[in-house]
Amino acid sequence: MTNIVVAVKYVPDATADRTFNSSDNTVDRENVDGLLSELDEYAVEQALQVVEAGEGEVTVVTVGPADAADAVRKALQMGADKGVHVEDDAIHGSDAFATSLVLAKAIEKLEYDLVFFGMASTDGGLGVVPTLVAERLGLPAVTYASEVTVDGDTVKIRRDGDAATQEIEGSGKLVVSVTDQTGEARYPSFKGIMAAKKKPVEEWSLSDLGIEASQVGGDAAWTKVESFEPRPPRTAGEIVTDEGDGGSKLVEFLASKKFV
Amino acid sequence: MSEVLVLIEAPQGKVTKPSLELLTIARSIGEPSAVVFGDADTGVLAEYGAEKIYTFDDAVYGEFLVAPKAEALAQLVADKSPAAVLAPASTEGKEISARVALKTDSGWIGDAVDVTVDGDTITTTQSVFAGNFTVDSQVTQGAPVITVKPNSVSPEAAAGAGTVEAVSFEVSEAAKGAKITSSEPRQSTGRPELTEAAIVVSGGRGTGGDFSEVEALADALGAAVGASRAAVDSGWKPHTFQVGQTGKTVSPQLYVANGISGAIQHRAGMQTSKTIVAVNKDDEAPIFELVDFGVVGDLKTVLPQATEEIGKRKG
Numbered sequence: 001m002t003n004i005v006v007a008v009k010y011v012p013d014a015t016a017d018r019t020f021n022s023s024d025n026t027v028d029r030e031n032v033d034g035l036l037s038e039l040d041e042y043a044v045e046q047a048l049q050v051v052e053a054g055e056g057e058v059t060v061v062t063v064g065p066a067d068a069a070d071a072v073r074k075a076l077q078m079g080a081d082k083g084v085h086v087e088d089d090a091i092h093g094s095d096a097f098a099t100s101l102v103l104a105k106a107i108e109k110l111e112y113d114l115v116f117f118g119m120a121s122t123d124g125g126l127g128v129v130p131t132l133v134a135e136r137l138g139l140p141a142v143t144y145a146s147e148v149t150v151d152g153d154t155v156k157i158r159r160d161g162d163a164a165t166q167e168i169e170g171s172g173k174l175v176v177s178v179t180d181q182t183g184e185a186r187y188p189s190f191k192g193i194m195a196a197k198k199k200p201v202e203e204w205s206l207s208d209l210g211i212e213a214s215q216v217g218g219d220a221a222w223t224k225v226e227s228f229e230p231r232p233p234r235t236a237g238e239i240v241t242d243e244g245d246g247g248s249k250l251v252e253f254l255a256s257k258k259f260v
Numbered sequence: 261m262s263e264v265l266v267l268i269e270a271p272q273g274k275v276t277k278p279s280l281e282l283l284t285i286a287r288s289i290g291e292p293s294a295v296v297f298g299d300a301d302t303g304v305l306a307e308y309g310a311e312k313i314y315t316f317d318d319a320v321y322g323e324f325l326v327a328p329k330a331e332a333l334a335q336l337v338a339d340k341s342p343a344a345v346l347a348p349a350s351t352e353g354k355e356i357s358a359r360v361a362l363k364t365d366s367g368w369i370g371d372a373v374d375v376t377v378d379g380d381t382i383t384t385t386q387s388v389f390a391g392n393f394t395v396d397s398q399v400t401q402g403a404p405v406i407t408v409k410p411n412s413v414s415p416e417a418a419a420g421a422g423t424v425e426a427v428s429f430e431v432s433e434a435a436k437g438a439k440i441t442s443s444e445p446r447q448s449t450g451r452p453e454l455t456e457a458a459i460v461v462s463g464g465r466g467t468g469g470d471f472s473e474v475e476a477l478a479d480a481l482g483a484a485v486g487a488s489r490a491a492v493d494s495g496w497k498p499h500t501f502q503v504g505q506t507g508k509t510v511s512p513q514l515y516v517a518n519g520i521s522g523a524i525q526h527r528a529g530m531q532t533s534k535t536i537v538a539v540n541k542d543d544e545a546p547i548f549e550l551v552d553f554g555v556v557g558d559l560k561t562v563l564p565q566a567t568e569e570i571g572k573r574k575g
């Protein structure tokens with residue numbers, strides 16, 4: 001029996017223009033359509049595969065505004081059993097540290113053996129929420145797994161790091177984050193979409209988790225944004241069509257920039 | 261002057277270039293103290309300005325992921341009250357430093373591309389939304405814990421005392437949860453490290469699987485070789501070569517994209533390169549929106565000509 005909680009994030013669509021709210025320097029989530037972070041689909045997929053190979057339940061949890069319910073719904077359509085949506089106005093503007101607090105408190109309320117995460121949020125996340133949640137829960141974390149195998153109480157992962165390929169093993173309660181190397185995530189089937197309508201989604205606020213409003217949101221952050229600036233638009237580059245001299249022209253350009 | 265703790269990475273004992281860059285930044289803040297787990301060439305650390313070198317030499321740091329190092333470093337932060345803690349923006353550097361920040365109630369900044377100091381105020385610059393915005397931030401509580409991306413500064417030698425101080429620390433049982441059961445060091449490619457290289461030459465699906473023209477150009481330029489996910493997924497290059505959202509983020513002086521269309525996930529990993537060049541046979545490939553110079557043509561003919569021309573110029 002393996003119960004898995006998967007943390008999934010609702011993110012602005014990466015193909016749309018993203019920007020900041022000039023009023024409070026937070027990420028603008030109002031004017032852009034959102035969706036379940038593509039990288040979290042891999043985590044849902046891995047959790048479903050583990051549970052399908054044995055027994056257990058997959059619960060997805062998201063922290064975010066009202067629209068974030070869409071991310072939960074998508075995961076339920078893929079096959080997750082139930083959802084938790086933590087929503088509270090005070091959470092707006094939270095950084096990775098505050099988000100990890102809310103997630104950790106929510107996960108503590110659930111029955112679980114393993115907690116799965118995506119490798120990073122597609123909206124500029126730095127991939128530290130999983131390790132921070134693990135730190136808060138006092139659990140080991142194996143992050144950036146490119147392969148996950150669960151065998152009874154033991155979880156084995158392969159990690160293709162910069163300096164080495166490692167095999168890592170943990171047992172008992174564990175936090176795991178997975179990369180897109182773990183394998184394609186499934187699309188929701190028609191049956192899955194219909195079934196998801198009947199699956200339970202709990203709505204929790206900060207008070208359900210025993211968190212004070214002052215512990216989250218922009219004001220709780222230990223860093224502050226001083227200013228933000230759009231990158232100056234790239235000046236249009238020079239584009240030539242190869243007429244037998246493309247390589248030479250390329251080198252002329254490189255030489256003009258002192259690369260050759 | 262107060263101490264600045266710098267987390268050093270040194271696979272197989274060899275101190276990485278980003279670690280030396282951190283020592284250079286640390287000197288603008290205070291007195292750099294290098295923090296080393298396991299072996300590292302301490303001579304190089306002194307040469308690049310380390311006044312002190314704290315060494316944690318216990319097998320436990322190599323046997324388990326992240327948590328033991330985070331505990332040890334957090335203890336050192338508590339003992340030394342440094343002006344700042346700098347760590348490389350690698351996977352491990354980010355995880356260790358984020359945990360240290362949480363344990364020591366300090367503000368954390370990830371992936372800084374610049375760190376400036378004005379009196380006691382440290383301001384960091386980050387590049388966000390696939391490089392479309394730059395954000396300046398400051399830490400408002402505790403010693404700023406900052407991870408800095410490679411190539412943010414050039415490492416500058418400046419002799420430091422390099423006094424080695426071995427630190428012993430009792431790692432808790434709770435930190436021994438993620439056991440490394442095997443570790444196979446990556447084979448050196450003989451080329452510069454992708455994330456550290458001044459020049460990166462990449463190939464995509466357009467290579468058709470034969471990277472020889474891409475590699476020849478890379479070698480003529482002394483560059484690292486990168487790949488798109490399409491090339492990696494096709495098995496032409498290992499995942500460690502992948503540039504992009506789910507691969508490496510690179511920010512070299514020069515990025516040359518060959519047979520790469522320029523999908524948003526690829527751009528996310530190379531958009532902040534100083535100069536961008538592309539060779540693609542489709543004049544409507546989105547990569548051309550980014551370039552400083554582009555050649556519409558077949559890489560199979562353009563690249564060999566360029567490589568030959570560079571050879572001639574070198575004489």
Ligand SMILES: Cc1cc2nc3c(=O)[nH]c(=O)nc-3n(C[C@H](O)[C@H](O)[C@H](O)COP(=O)(O)OP(=O)(O)OC[C@H]3O[C@@H](n4cnc5c(N)ncnc54)[C@H](O)[C@@H]3O)c2cc1C
Pocket residue numbers: 038039180463464465466467487488489490491502503504505506507508518519520521522523524525526529539540541542545557558559560
């Ligand atoms: C969750 C997720 C994460 C992703 N992460 C990444 C990532 O980290 N990195 C990444 O790169 N992609 C990533 N992708 C994939 C990305 O969306 C693109 O599919 C991929 O970048 C395409 O690679 P490509 O440009 O090599 O191939 P294509 O898009 O197929 O482009 C090939 C190009 O080569 C040109 N060409 C063909 N033959 C020649 C020739 N002889 N000479 C010159 N030009 C030629 C063609 O005109 C074309 O423009 C990710 C996708 C998802 C969904």
Ligand SMILES: Nc1ncnc2c1ncn2[C@@H]1O[C@H](COP(=O)(O)O)[C@@H](O)[C@H]1O
Pocket residue numbers: 007008009010037039040043061062063064096099103116117118119120121124125126127128129130
């Ligand atoms: N608001 C959130 N709600 C639920 N899960 C989240 C949230 N933010 C981050 N996560 C999880 O943490 C992972 C890493 O996020 P990040 O550290 O922001 O890159 C994501 O892939 C999600 O699994």
